[in-house]
Amino acid sequence: xxxxxxxxxxxxxxxxxxxxxxxxxxxxxxxxxxxxxxxxxxxxxxxxxxxxxxxxxxxxxxxxxxxxxxxxxxxxxxxxxxxxxxxxxxxxxxxxxxxxxxxxxxxxxxxxxxxxxxxxxxxxxxxxxxxxxxxxxxxxxxxxxxxxxxxxxxxxxxxxxxxxxxxxxxxxxxxxxxxxxxxxxxxxxxxxxxxxxxxxxxxxxxxxxxxxxxxxxxxxxxxxxxxxxxxxxxxxxxxxxxxxxxxxxxxxxxxxxxxxxxxxxxxxxxxxxxxxxxxxxxxxxxxxxxxxxxxxxxxxxxxxxxxxxxxxxxxxxxxxxxxxxxxxxxxxxxxxxxxxxxxxxxxxxxxxxxxxxxxxxxxxxxxxxxxxxxxxxxxxxxxxxxxxxxxxxxxxxxxxxxxxxxxxxxxxxxxxxxxxxxxxxxxxxxxxxxxxxxxxxxxxxxxxxxxxxxxxxxxxxxxxxxxxxxxxxxxxxxxxxxxxxxxxxxxxxxxxxxxxxxxxxxxxxxxxxxxxxxxxxxxxx
Amino acid sequence: xxxxxxxxxxxxxxxxxxxxxxxxxxxxxxxxxxxxxxxxxxxxxxxxxxxxxxxxxxxxxxxxxxxxxxxxxxxxxxxxxxxxxxxxxxxxxxxxxxxxxxxxxxxxxxxxxxxxxxxxxxxxxxxxxxxxxxxxxxxxxxxxxxxxxxxxxxxxxxxxxxxxxxxxxxxxxxxxxxxxxxxxxxxxxxxxxxxxxxxxxxxxxxxxxxxxxxxxxxxxxxxxxxxxxxxxxxxxxxxxxxxxxxxxxxxxxxxxxxxxxxxxxxxxxxxxxxxxxxxxxxxxxxxxxxxxxxxxxxxxxxxxxxxxxxxxxxxxxxxxxxxxxxxxxxxxxxxx
Numbered sequence: 132x133x134x135x136x137x138x139x140x141x142x143x144x145x146x147x148x149x150x151x152x153x154x155x156x157x158x159x160x161x162x163x164x165x166x167x168x169x170x171x172x173x174x175x176x177x178x179x180x181x182x183x184x185x186x187x188x189x190x191x192x193x194x195x196x197x198x199x200x201x202x203x204x205x206x207x208x209x210x211x212x213x214x215x216x217x218x219x220x221x222x223x224x225x226x227x228x229x230x231x232x233x234x235x236x237x238x239x240x241x242x243x244x245x246x247x248x249x250x251x252x253x254x255x256x257x258x259x260x261x262x263x264x265x266x267x268x269x270x271x272x273x274x275x276x277x278x279x280x281x282x283x284x285x286x287x288x289x290x291x292x293x294x295x296x297x298x299x300x301x302x303x304x305x306x307x308x309x310x311x312x313x314x315x316x317x318x319x320x321x322x323x324x325x326x327x328x329x330x331x332x333x334x335x336x337x338x339x340x341x342x343x344x345x346x347x348x349x350x351x352x353x354x355x356x357x358x359x360x361x362x363x364x365x366x367x368x369x370x371x372x373x374x375x376x377x378x379x380x381x382x383x384x385x386x387x388x389x390x391x392x393x394x395x396x397x398x399x400x401x402x403x404x405x406x407x408x409x410x411x412x413x414x415x416x417x418x419x420x421x422x423x424x425x426x427x428x429x430x431x432x433x434x435x436x437x438x439x440x441x442x443x444x445x446x447x448x449x450x451x452x453x454x455x456x457x458x459x460x461x462x463x464x465x466x467x468x469x470x471x472x473x474x475x476x477x478x479x480x481x482x483x484x485x486x487x488x489x490x491x492x493x494x495x496x497x498x499x500x501x502x503x504x505x506x507x508x509x510x511x512x513x514x515x516x517x518x519x520x521x522x523x524x525x526x527x528x529x530x531x532x533x534x535x536x537x538x539x540x541x542x543x544x545x546x547x548x549x550x551x552x553x554x555x556x557x558x559x560x561x562x563x564x565x566x567x568x569x570x571x572x573x574x575x576x577x578x579x580x581x582x583x584x585x586x587x588x589x590x591x592x593x594x595x596x597x598x599x600x601x602x603x604x605x606x607x608x609x610x611x612x613x614x615x616x617x618x619x620x621x622x623x624x625x626x627x628x629x630x631x632x633x634x635x636x637x638x639x640x641x642x643x644x645x646x647x648x649x650x651x652x653x654x655x656x
Numbered sequence: 657x658x659x660x661x662x663x664x665x666x667x668x669x670x671x672x673x674x675x676x677x678x679x680x681x682x683x684x685x686x687x688x689x690x691x692x693x694x695x696x697x698x699x700x701x702x703x704x705x706x707x708x709x710x711x712x713x714x715x716x717x718x719x720x721x722x723x724x725x726x727x728x729x730x731x732x733x734x735x736x737x738x739x740x741x742x743x744x745x746x747x748x749x750x751x752x753x754x755x756x757x758x759x760x761x762x763x764x765x766x767x768x769x770x771x772x773x774x775x776x777x778x779x780x781x782x783x784x785x786x787x788x789x790x791x792x793x794x795x796x797x798x799x800x801x802x803x804x805x806x807x808x809x810x811x812x813x814x815x816x817x818x819x820x821x822x823x824x825x826x827x828x829x830x831x832x833x834x835x836x837x838x839x840x841x842x843x844x845x846x847x848x849x850x851x852x853x854x855x856x857x858x859x860x861x862x863x864x865x866x867x868x869x870x871x872x873x874x875x876x877x878x879x880x881x882x883x884x885x886x887x888x889x890x891x892x893x894x895x896x897x898x899x900x901x902x903x904x905x906x907x908x909x910x911x912x913x914x915x916x917x918x919x920x921x922x923x924x925x926x927x928x929x930x931x932x933x934x935x936x937x938x939x940x941x942x943x944x945x946x947x948x949x950x951x952x953x954x955x956x957x958x959x960x961x962x963x964x965x966x967x968x969x970x971x972x973x974x975x976x977x978x979x980x981x982x983x984x985x986x987x988x989x990x991x992x
Contacts, residue, residue, distance in 0.1 A: 515910035638794030
C-alpha cells in the first residue's frame with residue numbers, strides 16, 4: 132500500500148482542495164468548479180489497471196472517480212481502489228463482489244457535524260459503494276467473475292420487490308433491510324458496502340442487501356446515502372451505520388445517479404417498453420412522492436442536475452420517427468417543464484448536465500456539446516467534437532469546459548464562445564469522467580485496452596490556446612465556393628461527355644412521318 | 657363414339673383455383689407483347705437526357721445547395737452525407753422528408769413539418785418531370801415544359817403523400833418483423849412504391865390526367881407483363897442505399913461546410929436520382945400505348961355499360977389521343 136506522496140507538479144503550500152467526493156461533485160450534480168485547472172494541459176502521470184475484466188471491450192472498466200485531498204477512489208468490476216494522485220500509486224485496494232462499475236461517494240462525518248448532523252464516533256470519512264451483479268452481464272467477462280459472490284438475503288425475511296413506501300422505524304432499521312425471498316431476485320441483487328477512506332477497512336458491521344442489482348451508484352446528501360436499483364426501488368441509507376431509513380418503489384428501471392437538494396431526491400426512471408420515462412421527486416426525509424414529471428414516452432433520462440429551484444435532465448424518448456432527445460428544465464416545486472430544447476442525438480443515462488453561471492451544458496452521444504441559457508432554454512452554442520460519447524459529463528472549470536470523449540485527446544472549449552481552445556496529445560484511450568483535483572490538475576478515467584487514470588496538469592508553458600469554431604458553424608462563403616467548384620465541374624463534364632452522345636443517339640422518340648429520324652432509328656442499346 | 661360429356665370424359669371435378677388475396681397484384685401474368693425497353697436502354701436514355709440538358713442539371717444542383725443552405729440556417733448540424741438521398745425518387749426520399757423536421761423542429765410540430773415537406777418535393781418532382789418529358793420528346797426545355805410540369809403538381813404531391821404511407825408502413829413492419837426480415841422490408845417496400853407509382857407524374861405530365869387517374873394508370877403500367885419494373889426499382893433502391901452508406905460511413909458526422917469532393921460526390925448521386933426520374937419517364941412513354949385505360953366505373957344500381965358505349969363515353973382525352981395515334985404529347989410517336 133503506497134502512502135500519500137507529493138507530486139512534483141503539485142504546488143506546495145496550496146490549500147487542500149474541497150474535493151469531488153461524489154458523482155458530478157455534489158448531491159445536486161453541479162459538475163462545475165469556479166476555480167480550478169485550466170488549459171493548456173500536459174499529462175502529469177498515468178495509473179494503469181491491467182487486471183480489469185472487460186476493459187478492452189469497454190463494457191466494464193472503471194467508474195467515475197471521486198476525489199478528496201490527494202486521493203482518488205475508483206470502483207472497478209472486482210476491486211475498489213484508492214489511488215494517490217501525487218505519484219499515481221495505489222494506496223489501497225479492496226476486493227469487491229463482481230458488479231457494475233458505478234460511482235462511489237464519500238461520507239465525511241466531520242463535515243456532517245459541521246452542517247448540523249449527528250455526532251460521530253469515530254469521525255473518519257468512509258467510502259460508500261455498491262457491489263454485486265449476481266449472475267453478471269454474461270459473456271467472457273462473467274466467466275472470470277466470482278459467481279459465488281451472490282449473497283442470499285437475510286434469512287427468510289418476507290419481502291417483495293415492491294418496497295415499503297413507509298419510512299422504517301429507527302429501531303427496526305436493521306431488520307427492515309431490503310431482502311429478496313424470490314430466488315431469481317436474490318440472484319441479481321446488489322448490496323451496499325462502506326470502507327474507511329484511510330485504509331480500506333470495513334466501516335459497517337455488515338453490508339446492506341438490496342432487492343435487485345444497483346447501477347445508480349451512490350449519492351450522498353449529509354449523512355444519507357441514496358441508492359436505486361433496476362426494479363425501481365430507491366433506498367435512503369444512514370451512511371454512518373448502513374441502516375435503511377426508508378425505501379420507495381417508483382417503478383421502471385433506475386440507471387442514473389440520483390440527485391438530492393433542497394429536501395428532495397430526484398430519481399430518473401427509465402422505461403424501455405410500454406411504460407414512459409419519468410422524473411420522480413421524493414421527499415428526502417420520508418421518501419414520499421412530491422411530484423412526477425412523465426415524459427409520456429418510453430425512453431431514458433440522464434441523471435438530473437439541480438440549481439436554484441430547477442432540475443435539468445437530458446431526455447431520450449422513443450418517438451414515431453425514432454429516438455428524440457432533448458434537454459428539459461423542470462420546476463422543482465411542481466414538476467412542470469419550463470422549457471425543452473432539442474439535441475442532435477440520444478443522451479446517455481451515464482451523464483448529467485453540468486451547470487455554471489447562467490448556462491447549462493450537455494453532451495450527447497454523437498459528441499455534440501451544447502450550451503443553453505438556464506432561464507429560457509435558448510441555445511447559446513453547439514460544438515461538434517465528432518467523437519462519440521457515452522461515459523461521464525463535461526466538467527466546467529471557470530471559463531473552460533473539459534470534454535470527455537471516445538477519442539484519446541483532451542478537448543477543452545471556451546464556455547462563453549463554444550470554440551475549442553485546446554486539444555491534447557493522444558493519451559492512448561478514450562477519456563471519461565473528468566474530476567478536478569485542486570486548482571491545477573484534473574483526472575480522467577481512461578477506457579479501452581489499457582484502462583487507468585490519466586492526470587493532466589496545467590502547463591503554463593504548453594501550446595498556445597486556439598480559437599477553433601465548431602465544424603457546425605456555417606461559413607457561407609466556403610459552402611458556396613466549394614459548391615460552385617463542384618457544380619461547375621460536374622456540369623461541364625456532363626455536357627462535354629453527354630451532349631455528343633445525345634446527338635449521336637438522337638431523340639428518344641420520333642414523330643410518325645419524320646423519315647430522316649426513322650432512317651437513323653436504332654435498336655436497343 | 658361420342659365426344660360429348662360422359663363417364664369416360666367427364667368434366668374435371670377440380671374447380672378452377674379461387675383467386676386469393678393480392679392475386680390481382682402478385683399473381684402470375686402471362687408474358688405479353690407490349691413494347692417494353694430493356695432496363696439498360698431505359699437507364700442510358702435517362703442518363704443521356706439529364707446529363708445533356710443544362711437546365712435539368714442546373715435545376716438539380718441548385719435544388720441541393722438551396723435546401724442545404726436552408727437547413728443549415730435552421731440549425732441542422734449534419735451530416736452532409738444524408739443529402740446524397742435528397743433528390744431520390746419517393747418513397748426513397750421520404751425518410752429524409754420526415755426525419756429532417758424532427759431534428760430541426762420541436763417534436764409536436766415535427767410531423768407537421770414532414771407533411772408540409774411534400775409540397776416543395778412535389779414541386780421539384782413535377783417541374784423536373786415536365787422538363788424530362790420534353791427532352792425525351794426531342795424538344796427544348798421551355799416555359800411550356802415548366803407549365804406542363806406544374807399542372808402535374810397535384811399528382812406529384814399525391815405520390816409524395818402515398819410515399820409517406822409507404823414509409824410509415826415500412827417503419828411499422830420492420831419494427832414488428834425484427835432486424836432480419838425488417839431489412840428486407842426496408843428495401844422491398846420502397847421498391848414496391850417506386851414500382852407501382854413511379855410512372856404517375858409522367859402520366860400526369862404527358863397525358864394531362866388527374867391525380868387519381870395517374871396513380872391508377874401508373875399501377876396498370878407497372879403491371880404490364882415483362883416490364884421488369886420491380887427489378888429496376890430494387891436495383892435503384894439498392895444503389896441508392898449503397899451510395900448513402902458510402903457517403904455517410906466514416907465521414908465527419910456533424911459539419912456543415914462540405915469540402916469540394918464531398919459536394920462533388922453528393923451532387924453526382926443526386927444527378928443519378930434525377931436520371932432515375934428520366935429512366936422511369938422513358939419507360940412509360942415507350943410503352944404508353946400498351947397501357948390499358950381503366951374500365952369505366954359502374955354506377956351503383958345501373959346496368960353494366962356496353963363496351964361500344966364505353967368507348968364513346970369514356971375519358972375524352974385518351975379517346976382523342978387514341979385517334980391521333982396514342983401520342984403522349986398529342987402527336988403520333990414511334991419508339992426508337
